Amino acid sequence: MSEIKLVFTGSVGAGKTTAIEIISEIPVIRTDVRATDSETAKRKEKTTVAMDYGELTLEDGQKLRLYGTPGQQRFDYMWRILVKGALGLIILVDNAGSDPIGDLARYVDNFRDFVSNNQMVVGVTRMDIASEPDMDFYHQYFAERGIALPIFPVDARSKTSVVMLIQSLIAMLEFS
Amino acid sequence: MHYKISATHLSKNDNVFFKSMLQLIQIQLNDTWSYEETADIVLADIETPLGVAFWEESTQQQDKLVIAYARQNTCNAEWFLPKPIRVQALIKQLNAIATFKSTVQGAVQTSQTSENSPSSISTTKANLLGNIPNNTAQQVKPSDIPTNKPVSIEYFEPEHSLLGLIQSTIKKCETKCFTCEQGETIYISPQQKRCFTSKINFNHLTQKQRRLYASVAAQVTMTNLSEDALHQMAKAQGLENYAVETLLWLVTLCASQGRLMAGVAENSYVRLKQWPNFAVLPCQPVHLRIAAFMLKNATTLTTVSEKTRVDFSTLVDFFNACKVADLIVETTDQNVSTEAKPKSSAEQYLFKNILKRLSSHE
Amino acid sequence: MLSGEAIAKLESRLAQLLHDCDTIEAAVVSTLDGHMCTMRQQAQQYSLERLATMGSTLMSLGDTITAELNMGLCDNIISENQNGIVAFMHINNDLVLVTLTTQKNALGMLLSHSRRCAKEMAELL
Known part of the structure; x- marks a missing residue:
């Protein structure tokens, strides 16, 4: 049995910290610092450099641990550390980013080994800010590569949306 | 006697x-x-x-x-x-x-x-639409409604249900109002790809909503109206608007009643083309289970029902909704992943526990 | 990001650090969000780019831990390893200094030189 831990990863500003905050029952432990590079700073003031951590207590007292990774590639060592023993992975892609499909490709590729034994789902965020690429692009990307994973638009600020991501992940885990 | x-x-x-x-x-x-x-x-x-x-x-x-x-x-x-x-x-x-x-x-x-008889298109039913301006509303002639061919008990035939009427309206790009006796009223704007109606609680549809969504075509009264009239109506009545896909999905779930869509062979191998956009397509946890299995496996609906432990009738309703949303692929070969093995009871318990905890969030 | 002038000042102070204490084999200044500002090493034996990013991660974790425990600010993090020691410390709210030595008994020297360097760098900026 894997550790009861879910990991949120994905591009800078996609809403990983927000998603964890919206469902965690404890104040999220954050390691965010002031962003110094203009690319990140124009999207948000602070950025995660180690991890975010939230929790949900299950009925029997067990904890479901929610981890968020830093978004930037330069922190990829943290991705590997955090994903160890995780039950599943949730990738958030910022549709308003400069290259959302490229971001998706990077994350799917990075976690390829993890997914071969576990499951992941993809949420596309900020479609209200940028409607292109639309979901058909993402589906086409998956179809061309034979990837069968849940991918759908989400609002990281919405509890319902984040719950749906986790529910989808659990459904996938049931048949993995 | x-x-x-x-x-x-x-x-x-x-x-x-x-x-x-x-x-x-x-x-x-x-x-x-x-x-x-x-x-x-x-x-x-x-x-x-x-x-x-x-x-x-x-x-x-x-x-x-x-x-x-x-x-x-x-x-x-x-x-x-x-x-x-x-x-x-x-x-x-x-x-x-x-x-x-x-x-x-x-x-x-x-x-x-x-x-x-409710099967005839009564002009008095237009009263249900309330204050549609006379210059923009036009009663649909009975001849516009599909014939009263007996509804199939075995198969779900969209053309004989509200679903077929809506699909036809979208195809013709006509703005229309749909209602039925004691049922909900919905306005469809194919131009905006939206429908306007009173608030829908996706987890608990009202009797009026169920009545309309499950209606056979002959029970439905359709009225043409202009986009302007629609806007006036929506504003005056404080209607909510939803994606047309949402309505088609809901209507199919309500109307198919465990009957497989006509033209689909029960023993054909089917899988999901892609994950349904549950952001706009209302779903129950059971739908997620089916989607998770059908995304990875191409097989018969009977096998899907067995593997997912979802009753056939619920599965068929979901399948029909996916079919209407163009999410179903029929394949010639069966491809049930060998991974699809039963989980340990500890894992099942854990998943159930997590889902239970999440449901308290909703 | 820092101005060219500020980086030049840091480079100069880093050179002085390695000159004054030759047991320090490499030193890196990075931003708290993991960007390299400047680095210097006695021999070109380490790839220091990753160390800059990891320095930011560790300092941030250190800050999070001390905040969680109400222990004030995290002064430094010391990693004592089989083949050497690495020290991480704040220069100011935005910058981190990472220094390392392969001499296992040089912790005191590493810390005292590094702390003075960090303090002076903060004054330079």
Whole structure:
């Protein structure tokens, strides 16, 4: 049995910290610092450099641990550390980013080994800010590569949306 | 006299209950009544589309005396038994029928004119639309509605349901209003790809909503209206707007009633083309289970039902909704992943626990 | 990001650090969000780019831990390893200094030189 831990990863500003905050029952432990590079700073003031951590207590007292990774590639060592023993992975892609499909490709590729034994789902965020690429692009990307994973638009600020991501992940885990 | 009565489209429980009660009340009936598989007097559950269709057809053809069985007499049926079945109501109804049959049958039969039949498009139904400006609203002619071909019990035929009417409206890019007796009213704007209606609680549809969504085409009143009139209406009534996909999805889930869509072979191998966009397509946890399995496996619906432990009827409703949303791929080969093995009980317990915890968030 | 002038000042102070204490084999200044500002090493034996990013991660974790425990600000993090020691410390709210030595008994020297360097760098900026 894997550790009861879910990991949120994905591009800078996609809403990983927000998603964890919206469902965690404890104040999220954050390691965010002031962003110094203009690319990140124009999207948000602070950025995660180690991890975010939230929790949900299950009925029997067990904890479901929610981890968020830093978004930037330069922190990829943290991705590997955090994903160890995780039950599943949730990738958030910022549709308003400069290259959302490229971001998706990077994350799917990075976690390829993890997914071969576990499951992941993809949420596309900020479609209200940028409607292109639309979901058909993402589906086409998956179809061309034979990837069968849940991918759908989400609002990281919405509890319902984040719950749906986790529910989808659990459904996938049931048949993995 | 001895009368024979049958029942149709009743739930299993109601059917058993009705048969037992018929035996119990024999002593209180003026005549002898027996239950038969086929009879000229029929109790029909008109809360189901098939029951309504049966009731309409029989009323039109006047070949059977049909007792409408429902919570409310939405069809203004002459013979009506309220749900749930109560002893006194049943006795009263059967005795009345016996009296009618033996004395005034002929006279009453002629009074059952087709103009009161719900299957005809009554102009008075336009009143349900309220204050549609006369210059923009136009009553749809009965000829615009698909024919009253008997609704299939075995297959779900969109063209004979509200779904077909909406699909046709979208195809023709016409702005229209749809309603039915005692049902919800919805406005469709294909141009905006939105529909306007009162708030939908996806987890708990109202009776009015269910009634409309599950309607057979003949029960639906359609009215043309302009985009301007639609906007006025939506504003005046404070209507919510939803993606057309959301409505098509809901309508299919409500209307298919465990019947596989016509033209789909039950033993064909099917899989999901992609994950349904549950951001706009309302779903239950059971739908996520089916989607998770069908995304990875191409197989028959029977196998899907077995592997996911989801009852076939629910699966078929979901499958039909996916089919309408163009999410189904039919394949020539079966491809059930070997990974699809049962999880340990500890894992199942954990997943259930997590889902339970999440549901308290919703 | 820092101006060219500020980086030049840091480079100069870093050179002085390695000159004054030759047991320090490499030193890195990075932003708290993991960007390299400047680095210097006695011999070109380490790839220091990753160390800059990891320095930011560790300092941030250190800050989070001390905040969680109400222990005030995290002064430094020391990683004592089989083949050497790495020290991480704040220069100011935005910058981190990472220094390392392969001499296992040089912790005191590493810390005292590094702390003075960090303090002076903060004054330079």
